[in-house]
Amino acid sequence: MSARRPAKQRYPAKQRYPANQKYPANQSLAGRLMVGQTIVLLASVLTAGLVASLVGPPIFHDHLVEAGHTARSPELTHIEAAYREASAIALGVALLLSLLCALVVSWLVSRRLRRSLHDLTETAREVSQGRYGRRAPVTGGGSELDSFAVAFNSMASRLQDVEATRRRLLSDLAHELRTPIATLSAYHEGLADGVIELDADARAVLVSQTARLSRLAEDIDDVSRAEEGRLRLELSRQPLEDLITAALDGARPAFAEKGVDLVRSPGGGAVVVCVDPSRIGQVLGNLLTNALRHTPAGGRVMLGASRSGENEVAIRVSDTGEGITEEQLSHVFERFFRGDSARDRDRSGSGIGLTISRAIVLAHGGTITASSDGPGHGASFEILLPRA
Template structure:
């Protein structure tokens, strides 16, 4: 914020507080003057009537003196009382005016910082009533929301820059080799170029999907669905890839498992990602099976279990992070079309349905189980 802008806002804030104080002072002075005039006109007459009704034996001069004494005492006491009341009221008004001024200044400064991209700015609770509290809460929520969106944007840009290096380097190396005559445009070269472009395309799609999911902007059409149908559909779609990889894929028959209220396409995408991940890390001759269970009356669990490489304990908490491949037991194998954020997308999709995605593994070489927990449909 420039110095001129800050000074202008300070003048605006000072003008507002001054106007409020002057307005309150005028109201108080008008009320005090009105009270003084009315008391001066009405009170002496009432006193005179009471004095006459009392029938006290006073001469005319004494009566006039008594009435003048009463009027003087009344006027002086009223003036002192009203002046004191006005001063006290002005002090109280000034105090609250300054509080309002500080609150509006905090709001304006926080809004200016947020507009400049400082999303950590917050408005303190003004303590001036529910209206001001709601205003502060709304601005703070807005700042937090904008900060989350900005954080997501920065992470996406960083992730893209990191992940695009490998396919771009591969494409560039092959193109340079073609230009230098080191390689010819044969089938392996075309396959490498196509593989690099496909991975870039998959990366762009997955980044877009996970961003929409984390920001709650997914187009979802939930319907009542049988969990067994979800598992069998996912297994049927992945069967050819599993046959090619010589990995056994099976769907266990479930018992009395209630329906779930989900978007079949989105949960099918989650299961496809988990099955692709399981195939990537299960050697030929291994097995992957799908199952549905009912841990309690409120939830349904869909499990994808493999007999593959497993996950070491220190890396389990990071499995769902974008592009996390630090664990050699779950490495990204050459030639894979995965973007590195399939599990991140899966978790975001499941959470968008009000559920959760977790993983369990006994360690390296012990396989892994990914569990999708979804709310059971009732009624």
């Protein structure tokens, strides 16, 4: 017979307010600030009055005695009473005016703070509801609030970019899946109706479309594993020259078929790096394929390496192709981003290769950047890797 599990301890639920409900005035930051400043001001007034009533009369009495008045004369008593009344009236009026001025200033500061916080809260609420184009105003309520507003706007901009990427990803996925699925469905219907015979041509089409779906699934899995840091690297000391040569030899047939020159840039020397050769080969293959895709026949693609400082080596892939606009440069490594609006997979690819390449380079402790002088001026990708 199993032992009975102890009952879970229940804690009192915290009071929650809906997103569209205003908090009570005594729980808002501005309200608490106003109350706190009022308490401090009242305590200051009471302290000043108490100190003046206890310290002032004895000092005034001593000065009168030193001036020649007898200690118990009626004249001295009358003078001290007049002093106490005048001091109490003057001090009371001064403290009352100071209190009123301080309350007004505190109210103005609290009101400004409340307005700034209200604007930030409203903006955050709208962003949380999916309106990522909303920005918090920088009201000049203080360096801290202004810095917070700027940071919040930067976060909102990033969320807006992520949402745009997500929508583009879904659109590209739908396109990539639509064509092979439609082809497979048409062939299956034709086979079922007897319109199409299962000959060699039909088998080739079915195999190619199935392979296309499998390749897309593998690409998506590679992206997920790369971005989640689940790539397994088998590091070893590799001569950089061997990596460059292997990448060039593997890419030459495709370049020769399209009529694009593939050139080995001088430099690099006898440099050794500690990398996973298959993964770095995948990165170089992706960069060369990307350069070939965007370089017309008669163009040229250059692959080379050089020392970068004392502890790094730079690998560059440059082309004389279409180039990249300034707006596209900040998105070339995003998932499923493609530089043109064409939907042809053979023309512009799925946009996964550069994303995987960046993740692999980062896993090796390196960096990868893209640069271009604009459309028609080619593009260049540079990889920085630590030397062994």
